[in-house]
Amino acid sequence: MALQIERDYQRFREIVKGKIRENLRKYMSHGEILVPRGRGVVSIPLPRIEIPHFRFDTRKMGGVGQGEGEVGTPVGVGEVEGGSAAGDQPGEHLLEVELTFEELVQILAEDLELPRIVPKGKEDIYVEKERYTGIARSGPESLRHFKRTYKEALKRQLIAGLYDFENPIVVPIREDRRYRSWKVRLVPIAKAVILYMMDVSGSMGPEQKEIVRLESFWIDLWIRHHYKRTETCYIVHDAAAKEVDRETFFRLREGGGTRISSAYKLGWEIIRERFPPDEWNIYVFQFSDGDNWDGGDTETCIKLLREHYLPNVNLFCYGQVKSAYGSGDFIYHLERHLGRAENLILSRINSKEEIYDSIKAFLGKGK
Amino acid sequence: MVRWTHDQIQDVVQEVYEYVLQEGLDPLETVFEIVDYETMNELAAYAGFPKRYPHWSFGMEYEYIRQSYRYGLHRIYEMVVNNDPAYAYLLESNTWVDQKMVIAHVFAHSDFFKNNAWFSKTNRKMIDTMANHEATIQTYIERYGPEEVESFLDICLSLEDLIDFHSLFIPRKSRQKPEEVQPRPTPVKLKVPRPYLDPYINPPEFIEAQKQQHEKKRQTPPPFPIAPEKDVLLFLIEHAPLENWQKVILSIMRDESYYFAPQRATQVMNEGWATFWHSRIMTRYLLKDSEVIEYADKHSGVLAAPPHRLNPYKLGYALWKDIEERWNKGRFGPEWEACDDMKVKTQWDRKLGLGLQKIFEVRRFANDLTFIDQFLTEEFCNRHKLFVYQYNRETGYYEIKDRDYRKVKQQLLLQLTNFGKPIIYVQDGNYKNRGELYLKHKHEGVDLDIPYAKETLKHIYALWKRPVHLETVLQNRRRVLTYDGGSHLEVQMA
Known part of the structure; x- marks a missing residue:
């Protein structure tokens, strides 16, 4: 079964992050809103995002319940319970959205329009880092560089005199193929x-x-x-x-x-x-x-x-x-x-x- | 944990199916699938359909379900999709007893889908249709961009309740355009029983007045729509200035709304029905001695309600049990109604044995509204300690207001009428002859949530593109809310 919840879930998270961005000032001034959960994750309670529709005023709606009690016995707090249809809905509890620190930093960066901190590198410790900057003649098909491949094919066809200006069709052969490849660089740790x-x-x-x-x-x-x-x-x-x-x-x-x-x-x-x-x-x-x-x-x-x-x-x-x-x-x-x-x-x-x-x-x- | 093989499940299904038939249930062909909890949660977010159109609200639903599962608040044992064949999903981690119970439960739902009259017009190929909807909307997303389509979907979803559930059952001729409708010829002369009375009943002044009135009527254009239109979505599809793709999406939303409507209209009955039958089939046939405790535990879990809350499963189940008992013992009809001796009443048993026959009859024609209206009796209400609660502004609490069974019934019916949503009509599509849209809320005692109504009007404006009005009643005064594209206006009417 191919389910696509991931697509809708990610979109929802985008919207949530947007809400957090909008209310960042509030989140910053109320520490209790951010609940750290273990390593590198915070959980943020959010009210349900509602699509507006015509509905009754829940305060005036009332409902039917079941159990003991005299007339006047309180059965629920106004703020919490919605008094929704048949009084059966599970309480509209808050949604807790988990964000990683990484995501939080991104929101911070976008909202505060902060320039990125440029590490003042003291180049005494290095790590190896791979970057895909090179080109190789062999490699996995998923890394094939189309533009370079066609360029090679064109060059070959021109040299061999196979290129027809009237009918410019370029067909790469195996030797023309070029692939992205990585180079190892040493990056200082700041x-x-x-x-x-x-x-x-x-x-x-x-x-x-x-x-x-x-x-x-x-x-x-x-x-x-x-x-x-x-x-x-x-x-x-x-x-x-x-x-x-x-x-x-x-x-x-x-x-x-x-x-x-x-x-x-x-x-x-x-x-x-x-x-x-x-x-x-x-x-x-x-x-x-x-x-x-x-x-x-x-x-x-x-x-x-x-x-x-x-x-x-x-x-x-x-x-x-x-x-x-x-x-x-x-x-x-x-x-x-x-x-x-x-x-x-x-x-x-x-x-x-x-x-x-x-x-x-x-x-x-x-x- | 038990891992279920396909064959094992098929054996149980076969066994349950035989008893189901023996008891007289008549389910749709039902396909069972075993899914893990993640898949179950995903399916639940999509109301059981493997494919739905892309929208973030499903993602939100998923997050809710996932969290309540994680905190152990909520567990979905099964899910059935009204389709032919019906699709049923069973949770992988269900125990042997769970599976038996749940399969019987599913078959009863499936029987209800097939045999309840309110489902007779639903699309039974909805799984395919939903997938087509997804494909169509996906094409639009590629063509017009995700933001454009998403914000249009947001608008549509905000209006999805504005349908006319009963219209499915009204055979209509093709819709007539307003100008084609001829005003009814007004009888100029009144009918005269005796010819000599004619000068008295139809004096010349009267005839003249009639003629003038008739002429005036002929000159004013007929109202548009001819009669108030409850299917607001249809009215917008037909008359709002929309692009073609927008009309298609709005139609898709409307179709899905109509598909889900019968399920919303029979929730109490349907859940009660399934619980009634799983209980009956389990206790009569399937339960082994060693499983009784576990079954009792699960079954009471299904019927559990937090203090002072009403669990629709329980209400439905108890009503079905009550109907069965009453018709078995002959506790109905004028004689029963007339009897006010409690002693006689508690021992009343005519040994009619009509219970099962009656409940099958009720499952065929009733919906929640008629079900409760007909079968929620005073005795039932007292026995189950039902009450009406109301918000008390002074204390900030919801408080018990009344235990009178008429009030309880009235409140339940109010909540079930039009699925507990306000009834909104299109009154005039050319208000003040300026192409403005005039909606009317049929007020039945409960006011609208005004901030929500204002937001919704904005969405309607986005489709209609001319000022939109909504007539309603607020604190016993008639009011008109207006949104003209820039600001909200609230006018009190005489």
Whole structure:
């Protein structure tokens, strides 16, 4: 039996991806919509795509049910049940659509109109890659190169004087056939490290951290897509900085003051020791509410950025998250002193809804 | 897991078939195929047909079925296609007991397809026809491009309910064009029983008035359509400014709609019928002692309903059982109706034994609507604890509203009338003499879903290409919704 469900199923998925693209802003600001399922797959609940038709107002329709209960006993919640014909329809549950990270990245690329990241290849590790660029005289029929074959046949016929200009028919013979063939090339593997820094001082609440968590999902997704090997590194700081694992990074809450330079110093140490800039593509993402208490500290930060970070990293992104205590002026100082640096990107994130724009700002430069 | 060979299945089929005939069922020739769950899910998305026209909605259906199978919510044991021969698919992973039960079930469906009057006009070569539809639409896709055809299919699917199910049974002469229809000559004079009454019954002023009225009628063009047309799809095929390929696709959609209509009109009966017979044949003939528990488990699974929900299989099955019992015991007719002594009623048994004869008779002529109207009795309603529920705006819940059997019946009938879809007529195809389309919703107590109606009007506009109006009733006021290609308009009528 030759079934063709694949055709309709793929078309449906195209439509679904279109819907996700349309609503990407919503998906980015509501993390719960994306449910990671095992390796490299997310599941997205979608409402049923309906073709409109004349139908009754389900609220006014009511229905017939069966069972015990007095008049007035509730039998179903309004939102969930459709009260559909004979009350028998299986609840119109949401459809879960599974997308691979790959598909998600493609949607991201199309929607955000992001230029592709060009790997800054440090050519120390190579892999062999086959590319079909060559032509051979033998090969499988499925790889036959029609144009070249006919060209050969034409050449042969011209040389042999068999070509009739009145009746230009070219018939290839076995010797004319040409096939596509591959050549092996050595391609450098590009490596990247993503360094996250977050302010965990008292003023950063759960909501601010949620924003950082959501942003990091998309950042990871995007950068991992472009590099064969990606490392991540997490630094938290209040007045002092330390390196932590991912779990702790999003959970940890410290009190106390804020000294951003402490994180910058630790970050630079880590880069120098473990990820030397001539071998690694370095991406730094820093999140804070911008309240850097100690006045002199901001100058130190700017100095560190100017001397160490900006000349060496691909991208330094600073996202200033608005907290319950408002937004500090750190971003303002960076803007004033370093605003012209090409690989420094600053973004203000006032609410979840702005995640979309900040991702676009961070990753839109194609660095 | 058991793997079924073709021969094994054929043996079971043969065995069941003998009992089926013995019980008086008369199925179509039925071809059985064993399929794995993936194939079953794919077939289910296509309503059992190996080939359907390309459309994403089948892909969506497939995703739903696949997911509910994966989460164990739903399992399709069998599927039958109304075709001659009928095609039945059995799930590979069914157990021995399942297969016996399911084969008996399938034969009963097949019997219903063959013998119920509402199926008498359906195309029995639908598997071939569907494949032809697929080929035709595929050609159009190649010629006009997939986007063009897909968006047209979307429009058609949005209108697929707008058919006149009963029109299949009305033998029609060829359709007359409006201008060919002569207005009926109006009798100028009234009939006079006695000649001397003539000057009194037909005074000269009256004759003059009649003549003028007649003349006026002759001058106004006849309405178009002559009578309100319920087959909106047909009206659009005949009169909307469509390309030829669009007309063909719309006709294909209409044909498929008419093909599925009888199945939708007899769902409760048909499922009940199949359940009735698998139960009877299993328990009388096929069941071995060791299989009883498993059978009971499966059978109750078929009839299970979540709390407060109505399972149409169960409703149908229970009604068939009830009819059988009532006609076996003579619980019908004026004497039974007149009796109001509950004691007498519970012991009523005239030993007529007419049960089987009656149910065969009912399966021949009834559809869900007449079935429920005739056989859902007060006793039945009380015994099965049926109730009407209604949405309560204040609490946000659906709540039990009434247990009166008349209300229950009324609600069920409402849901079954026109397959639970609003009845829409073409009232005027040349509204205001400006070529606009005027549709009328026959309001029967429940309002339309207005956002949906507006979207649907847009689709009709896409075919008609002139403003489209829909008259309906909203909160007890007559309203006209209009879509003129740019914006929606809602006018309240006097």
